[in-house]
Amino acid sequence: MTDVLRRGRASLAFSFFAQGATFALLVTRIPAIQDRYGVSDALLPAFLAAVPILAGVGSVTTEHLVKRIRPSRLLRWSQPVVLLALLGVGAGDRLVEMAVALGAFGLAVGALDASMNMLGVSLQRTYGRSIMLGFHATYSLGGIVGASLAWAGAHWHLSLFTSYLPVVLVLLPAAFLGSRWYVDGEGGTGPEKAEGGPVVFKLLLPLCLVMTFVYIGDSTVSNWSAKYLQDVLGSSEQLATVPYNVYMVMTLVGRAVGDVGVRRFGAVAVVRLGAVVAALGFGVVAVAPGAWVGMLGFTLLGLGLCVLVPQTFAAAGRLFPGASDTAIARLNIFNYVGFLIGSPLVGALGDAWNYRGAMLVPMVLVLVTLGYARSFAPEPDRYGDGHERPRTADVGRGSNGL
Numbered sequence: 001m002t003d004v005l006r007r008g009r010a011s012l013a014f015s016f017f018a019q020g021a022t023f024a025l026l027v028t029r030i031p032a033i034q035d036r037y038g039v040s041d042a043l044l045p046a047f048l049a050a051v052p053i054l055a056g057v058g059s060v061t062t063e064h065l066v067k068r069i070r071p072s073r074l075l076r077w078s079q080p081v082v083l084l085a086l087l088g089v090g091a092g093d094r095l096v097e098m099a100v101a102l103g104a105f106g107l108a109v110g111a112l113d114a115s116m117n118m119l120g121v122s123l124q125r126t127y128g129r130s131i132m133l134g135f136h137a138t139y140s141l142g143g144i145v146g147a148s149l150a151w152a153g154a155h156w157h158l159s160l161f162t163s164y165l166p167v168v169l170v171l172l173p174a175a176f177l178g179s180r181w182y183v184d185g186e187g188g189t190g191p192e193k194a195e196g197g198p199v200v201f202k203l204l205l206p207l208c209l210v211m212t213f214v215y216i217g218d219s220t221v222s223n224w225s226a227k228y229l230q231d232v233l234g235s236s237e238q239l240a241t242v243p244y245n246v247y248m249v250m251t252l253v254g255r256a257v258g259d260v261g262v263r264r265f266g267a268v269a270v271v272r273l274g275a276v277v278a279a280l281g282f283g284v285v286a287v288a289p290g291a292w293v294g295m296l297g298f299t300l301l302g303l304g305l306c307v308l309v310p311q312t313f314a315a316a317g318r319l320f321p322g323a324s325d326t327a328i329a330r331l332n333i334f335n336y337v338g339f340l341i342g343s344p345l346v347g348a349l350g351d352a353w354n355y356r357g358a359m360l361v362p363m364v365l366v367l368v369t370l371g372y373a374r375s376f377a378p379e380p381d382r383y384g385d386g387h388e389r390p391r392t393a394d395v396g397r398g399s400n401g402l
Helices: 002-027 030-037 044-065 071-091 095-127 132-155 160-181 201-232 239-265 267-287 291-305 308-319 324-352 360-376
Strands: none
Touching: 002 030, 002 071, 002 095, 002 132, 002 160, 030 044, 030 095, 030 160, 044 071, 044 095, 044 324, 071 095, 071 160, 095 132, 095 308, 095 324, 132 160, 132 239, 132 308, 201 239, 201 267, 201 291, 201 308, 201 324, 201 360, 239 267, 239 291, 239 308, 267 291, 267 308, 267 360, 291 308, 308 324, 308 360, 324 360
């Protein structure tokens, strides 16, 4: 059983890595995609918004599919679709071909994100200790690799298809082969699981709000960091490309060590620290007198925000142990809600007011998550003393993992 779990953990980690690389290759080449298909600036936001909307549809669909199909099977078949859709984006010539490819990408990525996190949460339960941050660390590593490959493709003036093809040829068979060792673990709602009771949205709502606020912050960094550094803080165009890379590196660092922090201090303490550090990062960005101080703010943002999403998925699994797949599929929708809200919100506030003031809005939203920190405890704090108490089912598991 030890070997089975180790292989399952490694194969799922590779799936996270592949998805991080795939997503980065898409979003970092948006200007090239726009040029290839002749998409106007007015039409581009509609295409960009369609992807997370369809991903939300894919996540909702996954909630119903996992009642009949194991999450491991959904992940096994959705990841190849995402990779082939990426290749389709690079291979087409007409606008309708891009629309079809992006539509397939959006629907499949919703199923992929949901099923990956379902497997991660169920494996964490089987292990009996925190491992979710490690999975998301490999996603960050994949994002760094994908962004680097995208930079190389742009630097050497490679076509999208030429840039994407080698990546797909490597990742597609590797991910499909690794899918043989996925482990569904415990606590899912697949065809062989007993009904675990309904997911009460009122109880899930605090985690949904946290997920939304975190992705508003994340989308602010990904969409506005370069513009902010160049237009507000007066950096060079070359230096303006650095903040997002720094942010991604710090998410990798934070997630790589985050599981140790959860095991030692508990999820509540880690979430609170992450929220405070992220809010401090936005504050530094808002008041930065120059580019290098602004860079420090984006560094803090990477360290703070990176721990919140994995712990939100893990908390949903603990909150509904008999229906964790359903809870995660619903929670995953708010990933895309935050992404849809964040960039337009900051842009509108920046145009109507100023971009320094706009950075204070995600700062406040991140601080609001402190009020929901107790939702991350292994058992709700019914005693009012702020201490976490393990669920009865977890007593005796200890922290001796594999």
